[in-house]
Amino acid sequence: MIHTRIYYCCDIHGSETCFRKILNAVKYNIYNASVVIVSGDLTGKMIVPIVKNTNGTFKTKFLGSEILIKSNNQLNEVAKQISDCGYYPYIATVNEVEEIKENRKRFAELFSNLVVKRIEEWIQLAEERLKGKHVKFFMVPGNDDDPRIAKILEHSNVIAYPENKVVTLDDFHEMISIGATNITPWRTYGEFTEEELAKKIDDLTSKVRNISNCVFNFHCPPFDSGLDLAPKLNEEFQPIIVGGEILKVPVGSTAVRQAIEKYQPKLGLFGHIHESPGDVYIGRTLCLNPGSEYSEGILRGYIIDVDKEKILRYYRVEG
Amino acid sequence: MTDEEKLFARKASGLIKEASATKAAFFNIANIMGSKFAWSVAYLGLFPAGLILGWPPYLLICLIIGLLSYITAILYIQFTTPMPRSGADYVIPARILGPFWGFINSWMIVWSWIPVWGWMAWVTVRNLKQLLDVLSIVNVIQGPFGYIINSPTVWILGILTIVFAMILCMLPPRRYYTVLSALAVFSIVGLILTIIGVVIGMPTFESNFKMYLGYSTTELVNRAIENGWNPNETLTFNSLIGLLGYVLFVIGGYQYSATISGEIKGDVKKGLTISIIGSLTFFMLYQIPFVWLVLTGFGYRNVIGWSYLFWNTDIAPFGLPPINALICTIGTPNLWPLWFIAGVAGVFGTWLCIPASMVYINRQIFAWGIDRMVPKTLADVHPRLHQPMKIFLLEGLMGIIFFATTITGVNPVSYALWTTLLMSTSLIFPGIIPIVMKKRRPDLYRAVPWKKAFVPLGILQLAWIIPVYLIAGVYGSAPITPEMSLWSWAITTGLIATLVVIIAGVIIYYSVRAWNIKKGIEFDKMFKLIPPE
Numbered sequence: 001m002i003h004t005r006i007y008y009c010c011d012i013h014g015s016e017t018c019f020r021k022i023l024n025a026v027k028y029n030i031y032n033a034s035v036v037i038v039s040g041d042l043t044g045k046m047i048v049p050i051v052k053n054t055n056g057t058f059k060t061k062f063l064g065s066e067i068l069i070k071s072n073n074q075l076n077e078v079a080k081q082i083s084d085c086g087y088y089p090y091i092a093t094v095n096e097v098e099e100i101k102e103n104r105k106r107f108a109e110l111f112s113n114l115v116v117k118r119i120e121e122w123i124q125l126a127e128e129r130l131k132g133k134h135v136k137f138f139m140v141p142g143n144d145d146d147p148r149i150a151k152i153l154e155h156s157n158v159i160a161y162p163e164n165k166v167v168t169l170d171d172f173h174e175m176i177s178i179g180a181t182n183i184t185p186w187r188t189y190g191e192f193t194e195e196e197l198a199k200k201i202d203d204l205t206s207k208v209r210n211i212s213n214c215v216f217n218f219h220c221p222p223f224d225s226g227l228d229l230a231p232k233l234n235e236e237f238q239p240i241i242v243g244g245e246i247l248k249v250p251v252g253s254t255a256v257r258q259a260i261e262k263y264q265p266k267l268g269l270f271g272h273i274h275e276s277p278g279d280v281y282i283g284r285t286l287c288l289n290p291g292s293e294y295s296e297g298i299l300r301g302y303i304i305d306v307d308k309e310k311i312l313r314y315y316r317v318e319g
Numbered sequence: 320m321t322d323e324e325k326l327f328a329r330k331a332s333g334l335i336k337e338a339s340a341t342k343a344a345f346f347n348i349a350n351i352m353g354s355k356f357a358w359s360v361a362y363l364g365l366f367p368a369g370l371i372l373g374w375p376p377y378l379l380i381c382l383i384i385g386l387l388s389y390i391t392a393i394l395y396i397q398f399t400t401p402m403p404r405s406g407a408d409y410v411i412p413a414r415i416l417g418p419f420w421g422f423i424n425s426w427m428i429v430w431s432w433i434p435v436w437g438w439m440a441w442v443t444v445r446n447l448k449q450l451l452d453v454l455s456i457v458n459v460i461q462g463p464f465g466y467i468i469n470s471p472t473v474w475i476l477g478i479l480t481i482v483f484a485m486i487l488c489m490l491p492p493r494r495y496y497t498v499l500s501a502l503a504v505f506s507i508v509g510l511i512l513t514i515i516g517v518v519i520g521m522p523t524f525e526s527n528f529k530m531y532l533g534y535s536t537t538e539l540v541n542r543a544i545e546n547g548w549n550p551n552e553t554l555t556f557n558s559l560i561g562l563l564g565y566v567l568f569v570i571g572g573y574q575y576s577a578t579i580s581g582e583i584k585g586d587v588k589k590g591l592t593i594s595i596i597g598s599l600t601f602f603m604l605y606q607i608p609f610v611w612l613v614l615t616g617f618g619y620r621n622v623i624g625w626s627y628l629f630w631n632t633d634i635a636p637f638g639l640p641p642i643n644a645l646i647c648t649i650g651t652p653n654l655w656p657l658w659f660i661a662g663v664a665g666v667f668g669t670w671l672c673i674p675a676s677m678v679y680i681n682r683q684i685f686a687w688g689i690d691r692m693v694p695k696t697l698a699d700v701h702p703r704l705h706q707p708m709k710i711f712l713l714e715g716l717m718g719i720i721f722f723a724t725t726i727t728g729v730n731p732v733s734y735a736l737w738t739t740l741l742m743s744t745s746l747i748f749p750g751i752i753p754i755v756m757k758k759r760r761p762d763l764y765r766a767v768p769w770k771k772a773f774v775p776l777g778i779l780q781l782a783w784i785i786p787v788y789l790i791a792g793v794y795g796s797a798p799i800t801p802e803m804s805l806w807s808w809a810i811t812t813g814l815i816a817t818l819v820v821i822i823a824g825v826i827i828y829y830s831v832r833a834w835n836i837k838k839g840i841e842f843d844k845m846f847k848l849i850p851p852e
Contacts (some may be wrong), residue, residue: 017762017851020850020851020852021849021850021851024849024850024851024852025849028849028850029477029846030844030847030849031841032841081765084765084851092742225698226702229705278700293402296401296402296763296766297762297765297766298402298762298763299762299849299852302843305839312839313838313839313840315691315840315845316689316690316845317844317845317846317847318414318845318846319847319848319849
């Protein structure tokens with residue numbers, strides 16, 4: 001039986017290890033997928049300053065440890081460890097670090113530049129490793145991702161950028177992608193009200209030829225689906241504690257939920273909430289959230305085999 | 320994340336789990352206590368031997384095995400931290416040694432525990448009966464209470480014991496860990512009350528003992544001697560390995576938070592360190608100074624002689640072993656409400672082992688379901704209770720079945736080799752994992768804490784566990800005698816029954832593998848390491 005194999009992962013958050021694993025999975029045909037979908041969030045969450053001392057050594061604090069760096073080899077090794085976890089190493093003097101601490105505008109600029117630089121490096125690496133591979137490789141940002149990366153992704157020769165588009169996966173399946181989410185407490189780059197999200201989804205679905213065979217690749221999971229449990233926060237962004245424990249509530253999108261219930265696509269691919277991985281059917285739609293352990297370098301994903309009629313099989317993989 | 324690190328971080332949600340480090344520690348403690356709690360000294364008559372360096376050999380063995388277990392404890396923290404998972408006893412060997420070994424390891428752990436629930440249900444009912452016996456000694460209520468451990472009461476109470484444990488497990492994880500921790504704290508309060516009982520009861524114990532029984536503790540010791548006990552017996556090889564084997568298997572449980580590591584909140588390394596090292600230290604404190612205090616307080620010869628009489632004759636005082644609540648009640652009978660509370664805490668301490676180990680096993684079966692080792696529907700998580708309910712129902716059913724087998728006289732845990740053999744891989748794999756991890760999972764190896772000590776500790780683990788396991792665990796638990804045929808030895812020690820379970824696991828693994836492959840699931844790729852460079 002002819003079928004299409006989709007490999008889906010998300011929320012790698014700048015992890016060098018995870019991205020290289022994705023490329024190697026394609027390069028070495030590990031999953032034999034003809035469609036690879038890497039959804040947001042793609043970029044990291046933190047800069048780790050490496051302070052240059054006056055005596056030529058460096059020091060940094062990483063994962064709770066203070067590290068004294070005495071050689072260039074060690075410097076490269078530490079910088080790699082930081083990048084592997086998804087963070088951005090940044091070498092600076094004490095004064096520069098102090099300035100970044102004080103000046104949030106400077107921090108935002110630096111952050112954006114580091115994010116863009118890593119995405120550019122990734123695209124270059126992807127072009128080397130995916131060359132000659134007959135794989136449809138999609139990358140779509142999430143709400144956390146700086147809008148500047150969209151342009152870089154759009155101009156790649158090997159990576160397709162499906163955000164806000166209807167793209168074809170094979171002869172029978174189309175996919176619509178929305179990396180934005182509903183409003184979060186963090187006010188990140190890609191957030192919309194539920195009404196705005198609903199409109200975006202409706203606009204996209206109106207362009208789909210066969211909605212029952214469509215794949216919804218939305219970063220935000222459907223509300224109250226079990227794929228969207230996260231801590232309830234107070235006004236100071238601190239988790240609300242009840243009885244000594246963090247209160248968890250569904251934080252997914254009601255617009256996404258309604259769209260799934262209304263259109264009943266074949267497959268829904270979600271992410272966003274790292275701590276709520278799983279698979280669930282909403283009506284006939286299989287909804288998946290692989291979760292994320294990017295900082296540990298563990299690449300979580302799903303293999304989904306689909307044919308013209310149905311989902312043949314799906315299973316979780318950990319690379 | 321430190322304050323300075325936060326300055327450089329973009330705001331975003333982090334991983335949120337349900338068990339705090341403290342609750343994970345109480346989860347381990349609840350697993351440790353089990354039948355040992357109320358019967359801290361009551362088992363010692365099983366291993367009579369003289370004093371060494373002024374200490375009973377039991378305490379020295381606890382100290383030695385306890386100290387060696389810190390190696391195992393640190394290894395669990397090390398190899399679980401890079402990949403915290405629910406069902407880590409399955410997941411980690413599966414990812415590092417291969418899916419077969421992961422499945423077989425957890426299959427054996429699962430079967431080592433399932434019959435225990437039936438056994439522990441009986442022990443809980445028996446402890447309840449003994450608690451009422453103690454109350455009847457001080458005339459608070461009138462006995463006899465033998466009907467409690469006879470049909471039909473024992474059936475009703477035993478089944479209720481398992482059903483209540485199952486219901487506790489079915490609570491949402493946050494509430495489950497809270498209730499379990501509260502009950503574990505209550506049980507520890509019972510221990511503290513017992514310590515008080517020992518201290519204040521020491522001066523009056525002898526006279527009160529004579530008042531209740533009509534004979535002195537000297538007479539008690541003489542009766543034990545007349546029935547074959549040698550209070551001056553020195554430690555022999557056989558008694559040494561008997562003690563080693565016993566302690567090796569009662570100490571287990573301190574590391575079980577590793578298997579709920581996917582549910583530990585915040586810094587996983589810190590959470591595991593607090594829970595694993597904390598609960599092992601609790602075990603050491605509770606087994607060594609506490610038992611020493613009781614033995615010293617009421618007299619080594621008195622307590623061991625009493626325990627010996629219980630295990631070897633039917634003339635033990637009151638027909639009971641020297642359980643904590645009883646010896647405290649004899650010491651200061653007018654304070655019986657306090658010792659009653661300690662006794663109730665002891666009953667809960669015994670019972671807690673069931674809901675704690677049910678979750679321990681549940682998470683392993685859950686992880687099988689996620690990896691398609693069992694039908695995936697088994698791992699379905701209830702949308703409101705956030706628990707894999709079907710597995711708990713199955714566990715409850717199995718618990719009741721093995722309670723029935725306990726009552727009718729055949730529970731596999733009573734076989735000498737059942738637990739011993741089924742725990743073998745879980746004792747040995749912690750030593751093998753560090754040695755192979757660097758080659759097989761370099762990505763995970765990079766994230767191992769205290770990395771320089773990882774491989775040396777693995778080698779040390781194998782160096783101590785293999786000889787202790789083979790000599791004490793296997794040979795010590797089931798010595799073969801010249802008059803016994805190999806076949807009858809294999810039957811009576813449970814070797815055949817255990818091998819049947821292990822072979823069934825192998826058959827199931829390969830059947831499931833074949834079934835999955837037939838369905839198009841590329842089984843070997845589910846956990847295949849993708850080169851990280």
